[in-house]
Amino acid sequence: MRQVLQIKYLGLPLVIGRSKRQMFEFIRQKATARLTGWKEKLLSQAGKEVLLKSVVMALPTYVMSCCLLPQTLCRDICSEMARFWWGQKKDGQRIHWLRWGKLTEVKSDRGLGFRELSEFNLALLAKQLWRLLTRPNLLVSKIMKARYFKGMSIWDTNAANGDSWCWKSFLSAKQLLE
Structure with missing residues (x-):
């Protein structure tokens, strides 16, 4: 795989190209690095959960x-x-006694309360979109409105080809917010 030089600002890639997987691969690498350091140590299930x-x-x-x-x-x-x-x-054998979907259920439903990352991602984006709608006096709300949905409702807005990835991401959570 070709290595791409990523310039970051506030932890986000400044330029997001066509391959989103390649742009955000650093997240998986960080998570794996954190887990690798603890893999050989004997942790209880509670320690692993924390x-x-x-x-x-x-x-x-x-x-x-x-x-x-x-x-x-x-x-x-x-x-x-x-x-x-x-x-x-x-290199040890791993038997997955429960599927990951069961582990992501809340504890009251006999799950462990882990988050399903894709659903959590949409929830966070919907929260940002809700913030744009309910706080129109914020600077970011004014900028987004002027740039992406000037003179129309956000509900009538669709993503265009020239829009930023952040704005397209916010619009992907529009259905959840509706």
Whole structure:
């Protein structure tokens, strides 16, 4: 795979090209690096849960509140988390006693409360879109309105070819907000 020089500002790539997977690959690499350091240590299930929820799931939160991550990237991060959850050693056998979907259910429904990253990504984007709608006096709201939906409702707006990836990401959460 060709290595692309990424210039970042506030943790986000400044230029987002065609390959979103390649642009946001640094998130999966960071998550894997955090898990790799703890793989050989003997952690209890409670320790693993705390590590996954407070460290690994918190890593992509800022990026996910601004940009829609590719589904494959979210699945890969979740599979890394599942491998860490069920396995101890690098080369050891891992039996997944429950599917990841069951682990992402809330604890009252006998799940473990892990987040499904793609759904969490859409929820964070919907929150940003809601903020644009309910706080029109914010500078970011004024800029977005002037640039992307001047003189019309946000509900009537569709993504155009020249729009930024952040704006297209916000619009992807429009259906959830409706």
